[in-house]
Amino acid sequence: MYSPKYLISNKILKTVGSIEASKEIIENAPLVPSFEKQFQSDAMIRTIHHGTHIEGNDLTLYQTKKVLEGAEVYARARDIQEVVNYRDVAKLLDELAVKRGGYDPDMLKDVHRATVDRIVVPDKIGVFRTTEVVIKEEGTGRVIFSPPPSHEVPYLLEDFFAWLNDAEARESHPIIRAGIAHYILVTIHPFVEGNGRTVRAFASLI
Incomplete structure (x- = not known):
């Protein structure tokens, strides 16, 4: 069986601790439902934009937002499809997170x-x-x-x-x-x- 070899440095520990602290704040923040929905939407748009941009997608953050809203955007068909697919992947991950046993x-x-x-x-x-x-x-x-x-x-x-x-x-x-x-x-x-x-x-x- 595969057995990874890695070292957990102080920097990694500090970063993980920072992420955990941020997660705790977000999960316990008293947000108005409408604000929470907006924050989730903004986070999703940014995640999709940066997740596709790193692979060479030329859409701007604004164009990504428009594609996800169903608006017409003049760009390469592949770039648009990548954004649409990434949104579908996010939905799939939510489903898998609920169903998974392993x-x-x-x-x-x-x-x-x-x-x-x-x-x-x-x-x-x-x-x-x-x-x-x-x-x-x-x-x-x-x-x-x-x-x-x-x-x-x-x-x-x-x-x-x-x-x-x-x-x-x-x-x-x-x-x-x-x-x-x-x-x-x-x-x-x-x-x-x-x-x-x-x-x-x-x-x-x-």
């Missing part, structure tokens, strides 16, 4: 389907890759990372999920587990396309 590869596939719907060719959606891929540096085309061979993907994922569901792993703070999950899944690179967005979404579920 984590498994099918859950990761479900997140991928919602993430790349109408962006990736149908036979590559929600399917682990069976071909080799490389990560290239933008501009130069230089190969900067070669993920594991495709035939190793199922076994690597099996080991990873065995660890993620293990009782000992569950004793770790969710933020630590989410960080490890993000690192390992991006390294495995289980899909042909859409790994970054899928993995970030899955990590937030943890």
